[in-house]
Amino acid sequence: MTETTHTAPAKVPRDTAPARTPVPDGARRGGGLLRRLTPWLFLAVPLALLITFTYVPVGNMIYYSFTDWDGVSPDRHFTGVDNYEQIFTRPELFRVFFVSFYYLAASAVQIVIALYFASVLSFDLRFRNLFKGILFFPYLINGVAIGFVFLYFFQDGGTLDSVLSWFGAGSDHAWLGDPESANTSLAGVSVWRFTGLNFVLFLGAIQSIPGELYEAAQLDGATRWQQFRHIIAPSIRPVVSLSVILAISGSLSVFEIPYIMTGGATGTTTFVIQTVKLAFQFNKTGLASAAAVVLLLIILLITWIQRRLVPDEKVDLV
Numbered sequence: 001m002t003e004t005t006h007t008a009p010a011k012v013p014r015d016t017a018p019a020r021t022p023v024p025d026g027a028r029r030g031g032g033l034l035r036r037l038t039p040w041l042f043l044a045v046p047l048a049l050l051i052t053f054t055y056v057p058v059g060n061m062i063y064y065s066f067t068d069w070d071g072v073s074p075d076r077h078f079t080g081v082d083n084y085e086q087i088f089t090r091p092e093l094f095r096v097f098f099v100s101f102y103y104l105a106a107s108a109v110q111i112v113i114a115l116y117f118a119s120v121l122s123f124d125l126r127f128r129n130l131f132k133g134i135l136f137f138p139y140l141i142n143g144v145a146i147g148f149v150f151l152y153f154f155q156d157g158g159t160l161d162s163v164l165s166w167f168g169a170g171s172d173h174a175w176l177g178d179p180e181s182a183n184t185s186l187a188g189v190s191v192w193r194f195t196g197l198n199f200v201l202f203l204g205a206i207q208s209i210p211g212e213l214y215e216a217a218q219l220d221g222a223t224r225w226q227q228f229r230h231i232i233a234p235s236i237r238p239v240v241s242l243s244v245i246l247a248i249s250g251s252l253s254v255f256e257i258p259y260i261m262t263g264g265a266t267g268t269t270t271f272v273i274q275t276v277k278l279a280f281q282f283n284k285t286g287l288a289s290a291a292a293v294v295l296l297l298i299i300l301l302i303t304w305i306q307r308r309l310v311p312d313e314k315v316d317l318v
Contacts, residue, residue, distance in 0.1 A: 064289035071285035083290035096271050100251045106187035107247030114198035122206040139196035147260025150189045179267025205236040249299045
């Protein structure tokens with residue numbers, strides 16, 4: 001018999017382990033610089049587009065507002081704040097802001113309607129997906145098409161008069177013939193169109209509420225109104241605040257529906273329609289630019305005031 005001997009593997013001393021190759025300081029600094037520049041490389045194209053198509057035009061608009069440029073001539077004469085003085089001293093230029101109150105009231109109506117339907121359709125109801133599509137569909141239609149459709153709807157002897165005649169109502173009223181009924185009709189069209197946008201915003205916020213809260217409320221015997229008051233309303237407060245900001249800014253910058261349906265006639269001229277006419281019909285680009293700057297400042301001021309009065313607060317419902 002032969003005796004087999006096992007030789008234990010030799011241990012490699014730690015001191016003999018291969019050492020790491022030192023990284024040069026220049027390469028380390030280059031890698032850190034690349035990591036810092038990587039986010040800006042991804043943002044380069046969006047920032048370039050934002051600056052080119054937003055901030056540069058705004059800067060040019062502010063510059064034009066201090067000149068008498070007609071939009072065509074290469075000559076631009078500096079006039080100081082003369083354009084701004086005309087806006088605030090000429091009643092016919094500033095009076096058009098009062099038309100925005102019709103659309104502001106319509107915005108309040110559409111927020112209430114959208115909030116109601118979003119709350120109702122957030123519960124388990126039959127055909128709720130169908131009603132969601134019906135409510136959101138008007139927002140998908142082009143504004144010019146909506147203007148032409150409702151132009152025939154409100155014209156003398158049109159669709160509205162025909163429907164009213166079925167119920168024995170008179171059909172000799174010119175809906176777009178006087179300022180009050182015309183602005184009310186146009187504001188009603190904006191309610192029909194933009195309710196879907198607010199509805200989707202509210203519905204998304206409501207559906208993000210944990211279902212356990214509804215289950216606990218039902219176990220406690222809470223009614224649908226109590227669930228809305230104590231669960232839904234506090235949870236969607238930031239979205240309601242956003243909708244109010246959009247409503248105010250939208251009511252001040254209404255353009256396409258009244259422009260298509262009346263062209264600004266019969267007292268329906270909005271501030272934006274007047275600005276467009278000043279620039280392209282009367283060739284007063286400097287004055288129109290000043291009007292646009294005033295509108296921008298008013299919207300920013302109202303937004304700032306609204307954010308100060310109704311700040312976003314984190315609501316903990318759990």
